[in-house]
Structure formats: C-alpha cells, structure tokens
Amino acid sequence: MTVCLLLLSVVGLTAAVPVPRALTRAAWPEREPVVALWVWQCLVATVLLCCSTALVLGTAAVFHTVRDHVFAPAPAAVTAAYGLSAAPVWASILTVLLACGAAWTTAVLARELVEVRRSRGSARAELRERAPDLPAGLPVERGPMLVLEDEYPDAWWMPGHPARLVVTTGALHRLTDHQLDAVLTHERGHARAHHDWLLHLSTALATGFPRVPLFAHFRDQTHRLVELAADDTASRRCGHLTTALALIQLNQHRGVLSCASSRRLLGERVDRLLAPPPRLRRRQRALTTALAALIPLVPLLITFAPGLSALG
Incomplete structure (x- = not known):
C-alpha cells in the first residue's frame, strides 16, 4: 500500500512538473504539432490516472x-499483498x-460543459439574427457556409449540429478564391x-488548478x-504561401486591437508558413506516438504489480 502510493506520487509529480517544462522548451513540437498534442494529452492522462488509482487504493484502505x-473477486493473497x-x-x-x-x-469540467452549451446557444441565436441570405453565385462545393454582413474580414468554425463555417462579407471581398x-x-x-x-478541457483544468504547472502549460x-x-x-x-497570405489578410485590421500574445502567435504562424520547418521522419513520429501512448500505462502497472506478483 505504502509503496504503491509513493510510486504513484513520484510518477504523478514527474509528469506534472519537470516533463511539461522540458516539453515547452523543446523545438520539435513546432515541427509536429499533431504529435505534440498527443504527447500533452498522454501526460495529462498519466497524472489523472495516478490520482485516480491512488484514490481507489487509499479509499480501499480507509473504508x-x-x-x-474492490477486492471481492480476488484471492486473499492479493488483498494481503497490498x-x-x-x-x-x-x-x-x-x-x-x-x-x-x-x-x-x-x-x-461540468461547469465548462454548461458554459460551452450556453455560449454556443447564444452565439447561434445571434447568428440567426445577423445572417442574411447566401449571396448568389457563391460556389456550393465550399460546404456549409454562413455569410455575415460585416466590413471586418473574419472567419471561424461554429461547432454543433449542424456545424458550419461563418465568414464575413469583408473576408469574401478581401480574400481570393484560393x-x-x-x-x-x-x-x-x-x-x-x-x-x-x-481547448475546453485544457481551459477547465488550468482554471480549476491554476497552481499545477502541467495544466497551465497544457x-x-x-x-x-x-x-x-x-x-x-x-x-x-x-500551399504555404496562400495560407500565409490568407492569414495576413484576415488579421491585418487587428494589429492594435489584439493582445500581445495573439500578435506573437500570429507572427510565429506566418513565419512558420513562409519558412516551414522540416518534419520529423516517419519512424521518429511513430516512435514518439507509441512512447507517449505507453506513459499512461505506468500508473496502471504500479497499481496492479502487487496483485500480479501475489498471483505469480
């Protein structure tokens, strides 16, 4: 029991403090953002599993x-091993x-879910009031698109049922077809x-636990x-150039209004599109993905190790 809790604490603290800091300093996530997102999710899952398994063991010891x-199907030797x-x-x-x-x-998490549903409902109600009819001649193959009368160029994806892309008339006038x-x-x-x-998950965890470095970095x-x-x-x-130009056209008018962090991210995205970094090799991507998927298994192995040793 004591050894399991200590090991789970060590693994949880390692995944929650030094590993996220090292990952934020690494250069490879910029080259493979999808793989980096997977690694972050695995780290968060590892910490949550450490807490969950430690809670189950501790509750079983107290009550x-x-x-x-919990140990009803297990032999007496397994229960004694813990x-x-x-x-x-x-x-x-x-x-x-x-x-x-x-x-x-x-x-x-429940609060975030309620807030998401409320904000989506109000956003959809506002769109229903603001949206005019789709302009004649707009190609239908671009998918579900809602056009808003607004001089500022903007575009965003509205999740839900049905999901659709919202584009302002300012964006249609400023952007080329490509x-x-x-x-x-x-x-x-x-x-x-x-x-x-x-995004909602990471925001909820960081808001609920502002002093946990993992969730803030996540x-x-x-x-x-x-x-x-x-x-x-x-x-x-x-194409990289077309995407960079579209990004610039959509954000030119936000130079003064946007916050400093948004401007830094925008500049980073444009520079990255104009000079794309080389991707990792396929073997490196596969190895990183597999290793990240194995990290959440560590707390499970620690938890079940005494029982498996007793059965052996």
Whole structure:
C-alpha cells in the first residue's frame, strides 16, 4: 500500500512538473504539432490516472466496505499483498485530499460543459439574427457556409449540429478564391480533430488548478499547437504561401486591437508558413506516438504489480 502510493506520487509529480517544462522548451513540437498534442494529452492522462488509482487504493484502505467490493473477486493473497489493513495516517490524509481533488475536477469540467452549451446557444441565436441570405453565385462545393454582413474580414468554425463555417462579407471581398479555400480547410482541420473540446478541457483544468504547472502549460500549448496543426492542414492542400497570405489578410485590421500574445502567435504562424520547418521522419513520429501512448500505462502497472506478483 505504502509503496504503491509513493510510486504513484513520484510518477504523478514527474509528469506534472519537470516533463511539461522540458516539453515547452523543446523545438520539435513546432515541427509536429499533431504529435505534440498527443504527447500533452498522454501526460495529462498519466497524472489523472495516478490520482485516480491512488484514490481507489487509499479509499480501499480507509473504508472496509470499499475494500470488500474492490477486492471481492480476488484471492486473499492479493488483498494481503497490498497491505491495506495497515495503512498509515498520512495515507488517510492523502485520500481525503485526492477525493476533494476528484470532486473539484468533476465540478470544473461540468461547469465548462454548461458554459460551452450556453455560449454556443447564444452565439447561434445571434447568428440567426445577423445572417442574411447566401449571396448568389457563391460556389456550393465550399460546404456549409454562413455569410455575415460585416466590413471586418473574419472567419471561424461554429461547432454543433449542424456545424458550419461563418465568414464575413469583408473576408469574401478581401480574400481570393484560393485564400478562401485555405481558410475553409484550416477551419475544417479544427473540426475534424475536435480541437474545440481539447481547448475546453485544457481551459477547465488550468482554471480549476491554476497552481499545477502541467495544466497551465497544457492550456497554453494547446491553444498554440491547434493553430499550427490547422495551418499545416491548410498548407498541405492550398500551399504555404496562400495560407500565409490568407492569414495576413484576415488579421491585418487587428494589429492594435489584439493582445500581445495573439500578435506573437500570429507572427510565429506566418513565419512558420513562409519558412516551414522540416518534419520529423516517419519512424521518429511513430516512435514518439507509441512512447507517449505507453506513459499512461505506468500508473496502471504500479497499481496492479502487487496483485500480479501475489498471483505469480
């Protein structure tokens, strides 16, 4: 019991503090944003699994009823291998803290879900009031598109049912056909990868646990990497130069109004499109993806190791 909790704590702290800091300093995520997003998700899953498994073990040690239900199918030797009957006092305190953390995590995720549904509903109601009829002659093969009368060039993907691309008349007047296709491909890349839910998850965790470095880095890097990944989707189909020009045309008027972080990200995206970095080799991408997928298995192996040793 004590060894399991200590190992889970070590793994959780390692994945929550030094690994995210090293990943934010690395240069390869800019070359492979999709793989980097997967690595971040695996790190978050590892920390959450460490907390969840430690909570289950601690609860089983403190409450006999829970222990009887969790270890009901297991032989007596397996239960004895965990040493649940001799749990130290600090294990009870840790269990209470983990239970509070689990309840708070559930609350912040539920709050984010409610806020997303509310904001989407109000946004759709506003669009229904503002949207005119689709201009005649606009090619229908560009997909579900909603055009708003607005002098400022803008375009964004509206998730939901039905999902659609919202484009202002200012964007239609300023962008060429190829640039508009690049914008549409960029937004479809967001939609296919469900980047909106990834952004909501990272925001909820960072807001609920502002002092946890992993969640803060996860939010910041997710907002950056999803844009780089969508830029790559658009550039592969429409070309790097076309995508960069479309990005510049859509954001020229925001120079003074946008915050400093947005301007830095915009400049980084344009520079990256004009001078695209070389991608990792296919073997490197596959190896990184596989290793990241194995990281969440570490807390499970630690948790089940005593029981498997007893059975062996």
